[in-house]
Amino acid sequence: MRPTNEHDRRDLKAATNRALRKVGAANFAPETRVREAQLSKYGSLGDDENFMPLDVVADLERVLGDPMITAQLAALSGFRLVPDASGTRPLTMAQVGAVADTKGKLLSALIAALLDNHVDPHERRELLPLVRNAIAQLQDLEKALIGGAT
Structure with missing residues (x-):
């Protein structure tokens, strides 16, 4: 039995779908190693088998400027993300x-x-x-x- 359940995985799919819709899969595809069709599978709520690889998640979240999928992963483990203010430059x-x-x-x-x-x-x-x-x-x-x- 897997530690994650259908609901958990559906939430991950939904976060992936929102992130891809926000940036546009066609716009994002040139920024990463997978094609638009595969990105669509990662965000499809009807596809229970294909989840986005971590390096593609990192690419997507860097482009978005928002760790939407990582935040969902953290929530599944009972954590939440907070911005890291260490090493920030002074406001000028x-x-x-x-x-x-x-x-x-x-x-x-x-x-x-x-x-x-x-x-x-x-x-x-x-x-x-x-x-x-x-x-x-x-x-x-x-x-x-x-x-x-x-």
């Missing part, structure tokens, strides 16, 4: 300025992409790095605030 005006600059670039690119009410593949390739950069900058800002570094 330069950091705030960089966030504002990135936000401005991202918003401008989003507006330009949505002028025709459609985001095409070329626009997605331009937008994703801006989104990822904004996420990384905001995570650094969050770490600085959690760590109390000023």
Whole structure:
């Protein structure tokens, strides 16, 4: 008998599904070692056999900037994740300025992409790095605030 039950595994599938929907399996596939079709199996609630390998989870969560699947795994063992504030850099005006600059670039690119009410593949390739950069900058800002570094 396995230590995890159907409910536990379904929760893992659901977390995987949410993470893949958030980033988009087609957008994520070039960032990892598996193809979009396999990613879809990992996130499919109807597929009880295929679960995402740990290295692909690490890739996905790094791209997302959110440990959604790891948090679900921790919860299954009775734990919860908290951000690690050790080694954070102090919060600076330069950091705030960089966030504002990135936000401005991202918003401008989003507006330009949505002028025709459609985001095409070329626009997605331009937008994703801006989104990822904004996420990384905001995570650094969050770490600085959690760590109390000023």
